[in-house]
Amino acid sequence: MGTSSGLVLEVWDFLRGLLRDLPDVFRKPVVRRPARLASRPGSGDPARALFDARVRHWSAAMGVSPRRVFLKNQRTLWGSCSSRGNLNFNRALADAPPEVVDYVVIHELAHLKEMNHSSRFWAVVGSWCPEQKQSRLWLRQNASWLQRRPLPKDLA
Numbered sequence: 001m002g003t004s005s006g007l008v009l010e011v012w013d014f015l016r017g018l019l020r021d022l023p024d025v026f027r028k029p030v031v032r033r034p035a036r037l038a039s040r041p042g043s044g045d046p047a048r049a050l051f052d053a054r055v056r057h058w059s060a061a062m063g064v065s066p067r068r069v070f071l072k073n074q075r076t077l078w079g080s081c082s083s084r085g086n087l088n089f090n091r092a093l094a095d096a097p098p099e100v101v102d103y104v105v106i107h108e109l110a111h112l113k114e115m116n117h118s119s120r121f122w123a124v125v126g127s128w129c130p131e132q133k134q135s136r137l138w139l140r141q142n143a144s145w146l147q148r149r150p151l152p153k154d155l156a
């Protein structure tokens, strides 16, 4: 027992010596992710800047706190809201008129209050976005122009 714990201490001292003398050996490697950095706010991604600004504006107004905002090249949705409170937006929406972007942002933020498409949910959307019907119509009419993909189901 005494011998083995003495050995452990000796190994420990040796490792501590290494840590002192060669700190770089123990330092975590630097992982560079240029692709992710490229989409950070303020790094020249206009879609990212647009959605961050509109989510910040409307979440403050509506009194909700989304966790994270993701932009995706989605095929079937303009946007979505996860049960964990993360928001996803279709990157193609950045080319839509500002009021349509706002409608989709308000729609997803409203899911933080009502995680369904009940009449209560639509009342929340309508209270922040009185023009919601025009925006939904615009999304239906411009789906092919915007995406050249099948019509997204959720918001149209």
Ligand SMILES: [Zn+2]
Binding pocket: 107, 111, 116, 117, 154, 155
């Ligand atoms: Zn929805």
